[in-house]
Structures are given as C-alpha cells and as structure tokens.
Ligand code: HEM
C-alpha cells in the first residue's frame with residue numbers, strides 16, 4: 001500500500017457519524033436508572049400531572065442526562081482515549097467530530113430545559129439546568145482531574161434528577177425529595193468506588209485521581225463501608241419520619257442489611273488484582289439493583305397506602 005492509501009485505510013472516518021454514535025454519546029445505560037429514580041419521585045410527589053406532560057417531563061430528564069453525558073465526553077475525549085473501558089466511545093474512536101458532538105449536546109441541553117419549563121414549571125426546569133451544570137462544570141471540568149473527592153461532591157449531579165421529577169409534579173420541593181436526594185448522594189461513593197477498585201489500572205493510566213489511585217485500595221474499601229453505613233439509616237429515615245409507609249421501610253431495612261453485608265465483605269477483602277475482586281464486582285452490580293428496588297418500593301408503598 002502506498003502512503004496515501006495507508007492513510008485512507010487508517011484515518012478515523014468522522015465524515016459520517018451514524019445515529020448509533022449520537023446515541024452512544026448519551027450514555028444510555030446509565031441514563032436508565034437516573035430516569036427511573038426521577039420517575040419514581042414524580043409518582044410519589046403530591047399533585048397531579050397530565051399523563052402526556054408527565055411523559056414529556058420524563059423525556060426531558062432523559063434528554064438532559066444524555067446531553068450532560070455528551071458534554072462530559074466532549075470535554076474528556078483525551079482521557080477516554082487512554083482507558084480501555086472508554087476508548088471505543090465515538091470521540092476517542094474518531095467516529096465523530098468534537099464540534100458535532102458539542103453542538104448536539106448544547107442543542108439537547110437548551111431544548112430539554114426549555115421544554116421542561118414550558119411543559120411543567122420553571123422550578124423543575126431550574127433544577128434540570130442545575131443537574132446538567134453540576135455534572136459538566138462541577139464534576140467534569142472542575143473536580144474530576146483535581147481531587148479524589150470528585151465523585152463525592154460531583155455525585156450530587158446524579159441526585160438532582162429526583163428533585164427535578166418531584167418539582168415537575170408538585171411545583172416545589174419538601175423534605176422527602178431532599179431525603180431522596182441524600183440517598184442517591186450517599187449511594188454514589190460506594191457505587192462508584194466499588195467499580196473504581198477493579199478499574200484502578202485504567203484510571204491510573206489516564207492520570208485521573210480517583211480514590212484507589214491516590215489513597216490506595218485499603219483506604220477506598222474503608223471509605224466504601226463508611227458511606228454505606230451513612231447511606232442505610234438515610235434510606236430508612238423516610239419511614240421513621242412517617243413520610244412513607246412500612247412497606248418501603250421494611251424494604252429499605254432488608255436491602256440495607258444486604259448492602260452493608262456486601263460492603264463489609266469488600267472492606268475485609270485484600271485482593272490487589274482486578275481479576276480477584278469478586279466482592280467489589282458483586283457490590284457494584286448490586287448497587288444498581290439496590291437503588292432500583294429502593295425507588296420501586298417507594299412507589300409500591302404509595303400505591304398500597306392509596
Ligand atoms: C458522580 C457520580 C457517578 C459516577 C462517577 C459514576 C460512574 C460510573 C461508571 C464509571 C460506570 C461504568 C460505566 C460504563 O462503563 O459504561 C457506571 C455505571 C453505571 N452507573 Fe454510575 N456513576 C455515578 C452516578 C450514577 C448515578 C447517580 C446513577 C443512577 C441513578 C448511576 C447509574 C449507573 C448505571 C445504571 C450503570 C451501569 C451502566 C452499564 O450497565 O453499563 N450512576 N457508573
């Protein structure tokens with residue numbers, strides 16, 4: 001092959017980004033649980049919303065979460081290119097021009113916030129804008145490359161959507177939605193650090209100061225247990241305060257015992273190789289099921305009481 005032919009064969013094809021690439025830019029798998037928690041908050045919020053407007057509100061939260069994920073990928077294509085888990089994303093893989101991704105993400109951000117304001121109310125639209133800005137500016141631009149506390153503070157981004165969902169129906173916020181916010185806020189460190197333990201090599205290679213990279217595996221395991229111990233009482237608080245029934249409370253206690261048992265197993269583990277980290281992988285997977293079941297129970301509890 002002469003030189004120009006070789007270039008054509010290996011150069012990334014950014015001319016024709018496909019719909020699949022745009023879809024991948026939205027981090028759709030993570031979005032599902034974010035949207036689910038927000039939809040559950042909508043279901044238990046006081047007030048009524050027309051089913052069509054409720055659907056539009058959920059769509060706006062999904063689009064905003066996707067837009068924030070796209071802005072995140074636009075900003076950190078350099079580190080995504082260095083990590084095995086993220087190297088095949090559309091930007092590091094050269095399937096899309098950065099400018100295309102940025103325009104797409106800005107259009108979706110502005111569109112979703114505006115649509116939320118028009119379809120529901122501007123309190124919900126305000127918190128939706130805060131969610132996007134928190135994920136992009138506070139987490140991605142400001143904290144991610146600077147401090148291992150990045151996900152503790154930045155984790156609020158993933159907790160705001162429940163406030164958005166609640167406000168879309170109720171028009172304002174109250175104690176219960178802020179407790180739901182606190183649940184996701186405290187859940188995020190065990191969720192993410194369990195994964196970061198077995199992905200430590202990737203983050204270390206990319207120079208991202210995640211806790212296992214900066215403070216080691218043993219310290220991270222202790223922090224996971226500490227945050228889990230804070231999380232479980234907060235999940236039970238809505239029932240204790242009489243804001244939910246005991247169907248939710250009982251589920252929170254049961255799930256909490258399982259979550260704590262798994263976190264203890266992680267804290268006791270000494271594995272240094274990702275391939276030996278069964279307890280960490282189990283906790284990461286369970287963290288997803290845990291949050292889904294907890295929010296599902298919140299809705300089921302409300303239906304039982306109705
Ligand atoms: C700052 C906060 C958070 C960080 C840094 C974080 C980080 C991560 C990372 C790195 C992954 C692996 C993604 C992949 O390889 O595809 C992941 C997976 C996941 N996260 Fe989080 N996460 C955070 C908050 C949340 C929140 C708030 C939710 C939902 C409420 C969530 C839901 C999920 C889900 C559902 C997956 C599995 C995706 C899959 O199956 O590929 N995350 N998270």
Ligand SMILES: CC(C)=CCC/C(C)=C/CC/C(C)=C/COP(=O)(O)OP(=O)(O)O
Nearest residue numbers: 030034064065068072131132135157158161
């Ligand atoms: C409504 C709205 C704006 C919601 C956004 C909230 C949201 C999805 C928060 C979760 C944050 C998240 C997926 C971080 C992934 O970390 P990372 O970006 O460091 O992961 P990566 O290494 O996979 O890129």
